[in-house]
Amino acid sequence: MEKLMADLKAQIIEQLNLQEVKPEDIGDDQPLFKDGLGLDSIDALELIVLLQQHYRIRMANPEDGPKIFHSVRTMAEFITANQPA
């Protein structure tokens, strides 16, 4: 899980072009949207693309987005539970 969360932080920074953010700036449980990392709705779409490109996971229900993309930890938990064998 720790390795997956570290990978996710680097991928989020690259995919979302967060050029002034370092992986260590993102807390495992820090909210990614609003007052946390400040991501917006376009970033949410990019996170969906990230899941498809890096982990071959398609989100079945977009309404689950806020729960899945709450933090790096919730993303990692979702990937672990849904990664194709």
Added chain:
Amino acid sequence: MNSINAYTIIRPYKVIRNGEVLTNESAAPMQDFLRRLYDQFAGQYQKFHKMDHLSKLGWLATELLLQDMPMTGYAAEDTALVFANRSASLDTDEKYYQTVSDIASPALFVYTLPNIVTGEISIRHKFKGENAFFVADAFDIPMMTAYAQQLLDTNAARACICGWIEQYHEDFEAVVFLVEKETRGVALPFSAEQVEKLYQS
């Protein structure tokens, strides 16, 4: 008489504000040049890095324009934005098209219109006034000045940021003016002749 109270010119690889040369570099990739301008004159605006090159260019030109010209005396609806260019958003359109064969990029898609630059400037400065973005082969200065004059003379706006923001691949040019009903700053008369003179400088 409406007045040009500030102006900014960004060209490869020189920046002029109100007649003063702020930066004059030898050739450099545009992306690096814009990043250096951001680091030197702006900073602390994370969304800058997500913008396409056209928006970065227009955003930086406006940022420099307003650095010493606070707009606090205006209501959000008082400031109009009127720009033009030749290549619309073609640079980003091409990049977006390249992604379509795989997974289309949402982040690129949102910049596939040239007037997005007016949106980025509006978000940064909380402007809610009139805005327009024209596409033409060349900077039509008589049309641009007439349009801005009309906005000010009919009280549709009290200030107007207008000019030419062009970018395609490594070619770029931004020439923007702050025009107001009241004089301050460099206080040059706002006319097609004056804009032409500054554009050719």
